[in-house]
Amino acid sequence: MDKLPHSALKKEVFTQGTLKSKKGYVCIPASSEEPFLSLIDQLHSQSTDHALFIFINASDDASHELKVKNQHCYTAIIEHLTVLNMDCLVLLDNAIAPKISGVGYARKKIMDWAAKECYHSKNTWISGLDADCSIDENYLSSLDRYFDSMPNIQGASIKFEHPYTDPQTDPYIHYYESHLRYLKLALQWAQFPFYYHTVGSSMVVRASIYKKVGGMNHKKAGEDFYFLQKIMPHGYGEINDTCIFPSSRMSDRVPFGTGRAMGSMINEDHWIKPYPILAFRNVRVLMEHIQNLYQTPLKTRFFWPEQIDPFCKDYFENKDFEKSWNSISDHSKTSESRNKKFLNQLSGNAVVLYLNQERERNSANIELYQEINQLFKWYNHASSETADPLEELKIIELNNQVNFLPKFSR
Numbered sequence: 001m002d003k004l005p006h007s008a009l010k011k012e013v014f015t016q017g018t019l020k021s022k023k024g025y026v027c028i029p030a031s032s033e034e035p036f037l038s039l040i041d042q043l044h045s046q047s048t049d050h051a052l053f054i055f056i057n058a059s060d061d062a063s064h065e066l067k068v069k070n071q072h073c074y075t076a077i078i079e080h081l082t083v084l085n086m087d088c089l090v091l092l093d094n095a096i097a098p099k100i101s102g103v104g105y106a107r108k109k110i111m112d113w114a115a116k117e118c119y120h121s122k123n124t125w126i127s128g129l130d131a132d133c134s135i136d137e138n139y140l141s142s143l144d145r146y147f148d149s150m151p152n153i154q155g156a157s158i159k160f161e162h163p164y165t166d167p168q169t170d171p172y173i174h175y176y177e178s179h180l181r182y183l184k185l186a187l188q189w190a191q192f193p194f195y196y197h198t199v200g201s202s203m204v205v206r207a208s209i210y211k212k213v214g215g216m217n218h219k220k221a222g223e224d225f226y227f228l229q230k231i232m233p234h235g236y237g238e239i240n241d242t243c244i245f246p247s248s249r250m251s252d253r254v255p256f257g258t259g260r261a262m263g264s265m266i267n268e269d270h271w272i273k274p275y276p277i278l279a280f281r282n283v284r285v286l287m288e289h290i291q292n293l294y295q296t297p298l299k300t301r302f303f304w305p306e307q308i309d310p311f312c313k314d315y316f317e318n319k320d321f322e323k324s325w326n327s328i329s330d331h332s333k334t335s336e337s338r339n340k341k342f343l344n345q346l347s348g349n350a351v352v353l354y355l356n357q358e359r360e361r362n363s364a365n366i367e368l369y370q371e372i373n374q375l376f377k378w379y380n381h382a383s384s385e386t387a388d389p390l391e392e393l394k395i396i397e398l399n400n401q402v403n404f405l406p407k408f409s410r
Helices: 037-046 065-082 103-116 139-149 170-189 209-214 223-234 256-267 275-294 308-320 321-330 335-345 350-360 367-378 389-399
Strands: 011-016 023-031 050-059 088-096 125-126 156-160 201-207 236-245
Touching: 011 065, 023 103, 037 050, 037 065, 037 139, 050 065, 050 103, 065 088, 088 103, 103 125, 103 209, 103 223, 125 139, 139 201, 139 236, 139 321, 156 223, 156 321, 170 275, 170 389, 201 209, 201 223, 209 223, 223 335, 223 350, 236 350, 275 308, 275 350, 275 367, 308 321, 308 350, 321 335, 321 367, 367 389
Parallel strands: 023 050, 023 125, 050 088, 156 236
Antiparallel strands: 011 088, 125 201, 156 201
């Protein structure tokens, strides 16, 4: 790869066309990528009233080779976009402070910029994609229709499927995606309200709610999960009439996620441990109890259900579950406001951390596909021995699509 003067490896901005008040904004962070011209072509062929925002980024302490690669990517992309005459903004910053550099900062920077351009419509949306994705031909129109037709929904997870590209690595991506869908469906069965997929390349939110919750975070990994936990209590759903195809490649750029998981399984034979299915039954007991508490008078003190698992109770007691409920009750004027405040504290992070604890306690004899077969029984889903469990999980997902709407009236 040709070397460039170090002065050419810092910051650049390219804008073209009209950026203000578009119907939707597609935001793509990129680092150490080849020019993703095919994805840009896919978006351009669909675009009517949309803008593309790209942030090519690197930490200031990244290698010179990576910065040169970013510069070449930036140059190739703006040349391509110029020919297409597409409404766009492209940022290059190869000098981000190492303390904050990462995918969270990159997503936040580009999504914040998009949010500043939104003025005219409550239906304007901001989506996240990754540079190594491909998309269905109706991606943009599907997002437009969804927010036009779902006025009470503030964000959504978009259907995704990892492509099979290599017979040697396909079993690994099959396992990883099965793990994701098992977790999502098990949380849904457990009646946890925020069970949706949290994949950064398949998320979309209204610009208005993006601003209201303070936007994306700076986390170096898991930024999508923590961001969407702030969105979901306001109304959340799923978009299944289009599809995103994330890359199945290995990567070590973030501490966890698809690329890291693929690398760990392929190179280290370190398979993701599944969550024990019985842990979700414990979560369900707690969630059903909370639903009952929502129906109680305002000053009702928290009490634990008799049938709750002792380890589950101890875990959530240590998270001040009871104290939080009682404090919120004391400072709320109505049971509806109490319930809403408590819901906002019912973090998916706390539930996943509990599941992690159960996984560590019970990992010896847990096998993912066995747990999935038990989940099929809970959903009353008949599956033959020869059926592909991943495809069966997808069927259950489509048959159990539910939007979350925050309703608390007694």
